[in-house]
Amino acid sequence: MRNRLEELRKKTGITQEALADRLEVSRQTIGSLESGRYNPSIVLAFKIARFFGVNIEDIFIYEEEN
Amino acid sequence: MRNRLEELRKKTGITQEALADRLEVSRQTIGSLESGRYNPSIVLAFKIARFFGVNIEDIFIYEEEN
DNA sequence: AAATAATGTCAAGTATGCTTTACATTGTTC
DNA sequence: GAACAATGTAAAGCATACTTGACATTATTT
Numbered sequence: 001m002r003n004r005l006e007e008l009r010k011k012t013g014i015t016q017e018a019l020a021d022r023l024e025v026s027r028q029t030i031g032s033l034e035s036g037r038y039n040p041s042i043v044l045a046f047k048i049a050r051f052f053g054v055n056i057e058d059i060f061i062y063e064e065e066n
Numbered sequence: 067m068r069n070r071l072e073e074l075r076k077k078t079g080i081t082q083e084a085l086a087d088r089l090e091v092s093r094q095t096i097g098s099l100e101s102g103r104y105n106p107s108i109v110l111a112f113k114i115a116r117f118f119g120v121n122i123e124d125i126f127i128y129e130e131e132n
Numbered sequence: 133a134a135a136t137a138a139t140g141t142c143a144a145g146t147a148t149g150c151t152t153t154a155c156a157t158t159g160t161t162c
Numbered sequence: 163g164a165a166c167a168a169t170g171t172a173a174a175g176c177a178t179a180c181t182t183g184a185c186a187t188t189a190t191t192t
Contacts, residue, residue: 046128
Protein backbone atom coordinates (compact mmCIF):
# COMPACT_ATOMS: atom_id res chain seq x y z
CA MET A 1 0.00 0.00 0.00
CA ARG A 2 1.32 3.40 -0.91
CA ASN A 3 0.34 6.74 0.57
CA ARG A 4 0.46 10.43 -0.09
CA LEU A 5 1.41 11.43 3.43
CA GLU A 6 4.67 13.21 2.64
CA GLU A 7 3.02 15.05 -0.22
CA LEU A 8 0.11 16.24 1.88
CA ARG A 9 2.29 17.11 4.84
CA LYS A 10 4.63 19.21 2.72
CA LYS A 11 1.70 20.88 1.05
CA THR A 12 0.59 22.09 4.47
CA GLY A 13 4.13 23.20 5.30
CA ILE A 14 4.41 21.23 8.53
CA THR A 15 7.36 19.18 9.80
CA GLN A 16 7.24 15.47 10.60
CA GLU A 17 7.67 16.28 14.24
CA ALA A 18 4.88 18.85 14.33
CA LEU A 19 2.55 16.44 12.57
CA ALA A 20 3.53 13.69 14.98
CA ASP A 21 2.67 15.96 17.90
CA ARG A 22 -0.70 16.83 16.44
CA LEU A 23 -1.53 13.18 15.88
CA GLU A 24 -0.06 12.09 19.21
CA VAL A 25 2.38 9.62 17.72
CA SER A 26 6.15 9.60 17.60
CA ARG A 27 8.18 11.37 14.94
CA GLN A 28 9.56 8.00 13.88
CA THR A 29 6.08 6.72 13.20
CA ILE A 30 5.46 9.53 10.72
CA GLY A 31 8.82 8.90 9.11
CA SER A 32 8.12 5.19 8.90
CA LEU A 33 4.77 5.75 7.24
CA GLU A 34 6.21 8.20 4.73
CA SER A 35 9.03 5.88 3.83
CA GLY A 36 6.66 2.93 3.50
CA ARG A 37 8.26 0.99 6.32
CA TYR A 38 4.85 -0.07 7.55
CA ASN A 39 1.16 0.77 7.24
CA PRO A 40 -0.75 2.74 9.86
CA SER A 41 -3.31 1.14 12.12
CA ILE A 42 -6.84 1.97 11.05
CA VAL A 43 -7.14 4.32 14.01
CA LEU A 44 -4.06 6.27 12.99
CA ALA A 45 -5.27 6.29 9.39
CA PHE A 46 -8.51 7.91 10.59
CA LYS A 47 -6.59 10.51 12.60
CA ILE A 48 -4.39 11.35 9.64
CA ALA A 49 -7.32 11.59 7.24
CA ARG A 50 -9.17 13.84 9.64
CA PHE A 51 -6.16 16.05 10.15
CA PHE A 52 -5.95 16.68 6.42
CA GLY A 53 -9.71 16.85 6.01
CA VAL A 54 -9.99 14.01 3.52
CA ASN A 55 -11.07 10.39 3.34
CA ILE A 56 -8.73 7.54 4.19
CA GLU A 57 -8.96 6.47 0.56
CA ASP A 58 -7.57 9.83 -0.54
CA ILE A 59 -4.32 9.32 1.36
CA PHE A 60 -3.83 5.59 1.49
CA ILE A 61 -3.97 3.81 -1.82
CA TYR A 62 -4.51 0.10 -1.68
CA GLU A 63 -3.83 -1.72 -4.89
CA GLU A 64 -4.50 -5.37 -4.24
CA GLU A 65 -0.89 -6.17 -3.46
CA ASN A 66 -0.32 -9.73 -2.27
CA MET B 67 -14.28 2.31 17.03
CA ARG B 68 -17.50 0.64 16.10
CA ASN B 69 -18.39 -1.04 12.82
CA ARG B 70 -21.35 -2.21 10.78
CA LEU B 71 -19.77 -5.45 9.67
CA GLU B 72 -22.37 -7.83 11.09
CA GLU B 73 -25.14 -5.67 9.69
CA LEU B 74 -23.67 -5.56 6.20
CA ARG B 75 -22.73 -9.23 6.23
CA LYS B 76 -26.24 -10.30 7.23
CA LYS B 77 -27.74 -7.98 4.66
CA THR B 78 -25.83 -9.90 2.00
CA GLY B 79 -26.91 -13.23 3.49
CA ILE B 80 -23.44 -14.63 3.89
CA THR B 81 -21.98 -16.54 6.84
CA GLN B 82 -18.95 -15.47 8.85
CA GLU B 83 -17.04 -18.38 7.45
CA ALA B 84 -17.93 -17.63 3.84
CA LEU B 85 -16.96 -14.00 4.31
CA ALA B 86 -13.71 -15.06 5.95
CA ASP B 87 -12.93 -17.24 2.96
CA ARG B 88 -13.61 -14.45 0.51
CA LEU B 89 -11.38 -12.07 2.44
CA GLU B 90 -8.72 -14.68 3.06
CA VAL B 91 -8.79 -14.37 6.83
CA SER B 92 -9.88 -16.78 9.53
CA ARG B 93 -13.44 -17.16 10.71
CA GLN B 94 -12.32 -16.05 14.16
CA THR B 95 -11.06 -12.79 12.74
CA ILE B 96 -14.48 -11.96 11.33
CA GLY B 97 -16.11 -12.90 14.62
CA SER B 98 -13.63 -10.82 16.54
CA LEU B 99 -14.26 -7.76 14.38
CA GLU B 100 -18.03 -8.13 14.65
CA SER B 101 -17.86 -8.49 18.41
CA GLY B 102 -15.51 -5.52 18.71
CA ARG B 103 -12.68 -7.56 20.13
CA TYR B 104 -10.20 -5.65 18.01
CA ASN B 105 -9.99 -3.36 14.99
CA PRO B 106 -8.96 -4.54 11.56
CA SER B 107 -5.62 -3.63 10.02
CA ILE B 108 -6.01 -0.97 7.36
CA VAL B 109 -5.38 -3.59 4.71
CA LEU B 110 -8.20 -5.78 5.96
CA ALA B 111 -10.43 -2.71 6.29
CA PHE B 112 -9.78 -2.00 2.60
CA LYS B 113 -10.60 -5.57 1.64
CA ILE B 114 -13.82 -5.50 3.62
CA ALA B 115 -14.87 -2.15 2.19
CA ARG B 116 -14.18 -3.36 -1.31
CA PHE B 117 -16.08 -6.56 -0.76
CA PHE B 118 -19.18 -4.60 0.22
CA GLY B 119 -18.57 -1.92 -2.38
CA VAL B 120 -18.40 0.98 0.02
CA ASN B 121 -15.83 3.28 1.61
CA ILE B 122 -13.98 2.35 4.77
CA GLU B 123 -15.76 5.23 6.48
CA ASP B 124 -19.11 3.63 5.69
CA ILE B 125 -18.31 0.50 7.67
CA PHE B 126 -15.88 1.60 10.32
CA ILE B 127 -17.00 4.50 12.44
CA TYR B 128 -14.30 6.28 14.37
CA GLU B 129 -15.56 8.59 17.04
CA GLU B 130 -12.51 10.06 18.67
CA GLU B 131 -12.44 7.56 21.48
CA ASN B 132 -9.47 7.93 23.80
C1' DA C 133 -35.43 -34.94 18.82
C1' DA C 134 -31.35 -35.85 16.25
C1' DA C 135 -28.04 -34.13 13.03
C1' DT C 136 -25.72 -30.44 10.99
C1' DA C 137 -24.47 -25.60 10.40
C1' DA C 138 -23.21 -21.33 12.41
C1' DT C 139 -21.34 -18.73 15.95
C1' DG C 140 -18.83 -17.88 20.54
C1' DT C 141 -14.73 -18.19 22.90
C1' DC C 142 -10.16 -19.43 24.74
C1' DA C 143 -5.17 -20.35 24.55
C1' DA C 144 -0.74 -20.12 22.50
C1' DG C 145 2.00 -18.54 18.77
C1' DT C 146 3.59 -15.28 14.92
C1' DA C 147 3.53 -10.82 12.60
C1' DT C 148 3.05 -6.00 12.52
C1' DG C 149 2.42 -1.28 14.49
C1' DC C 150 4.22 1.88 17.60
C1' DT C 151 7.34 3.44 21.42
C1' DT C 152 11.78 5.20 23.36
C1' DT C 153 16.61 5.93 22.98
C1' DA C 154 20.33 6.91 20.39
C1' DC C 155 23.21 8.45 16.81
C1' DA C 156 24.12 9.80 11.85
C1' DT C 157 23.03 12.49 7.80
C1' DT C 158 21.06 16.33 5.38
C1' DG C 159 19.18 20.90 5.04
C1' DT C 160 18.86 25.77 6.68
C1' DT C 161 20.19 29.91 8.94
C1' DC C 162 23.35 33.05 10.87
C1' DG D 163 31.63 27.26 8.22
C1' DA D 164 29.45 26.77 12.63
C1' DA D 165 25.10 26.06 14.84
C1' DC D 166 20.71 24.39 14.76
C1' DA D 167 16.60 22.11 12.64
C1' DA D 168 14.78 18.37 10.15
C1' DT D 169 15.01 13.82 8.65
C1' DG D 170 16.93 8.88 8.37
C1' DT D 171 17.65 4.77 10.63
C1' DA D 172 18.40 0.97 13.94
C1' DA D 173 17.63 -1.81 18.15
C1' DA D 174 14.82 -3.48 21.85
C1' DG D 175 10.47 -3.70 23.98
C1' DC D 176 5.36 -3.59 24.35
C1' DA D 177 0.65 -3.74 22.32
C1' DT D 178 -2.42 -5.27 18.97
C1' DA D 179 -3.87 -7.95 14.78
C1' DC D 180 -4.28 -12.35 13.11
C1' DT D 181 -3.45 -17.48 13.03
C1' DT D 182 -4.57 -22.44 14.19
C1' DG D 183 -6.71 -25.75 17.05
C1' DA D 184 -10.02 -27.01 20.11
C1' DC D 185 -14.34 -27.26 22.34
C1' DA D 186 -18.99 -25.23 23.77
C1' DT D 187 -23.28 -23.07 22.65
C1' DT D 188 -27.00 -21.67 19.64
C1' DA D 189 -29.62 -21.89 15.41
C1' DT D 190 -31.40 -24.48 11.49
C1' DT D 191 -32.74 -28.38 9.01
C1' DT D 192 -34.45 -32.93 8.46
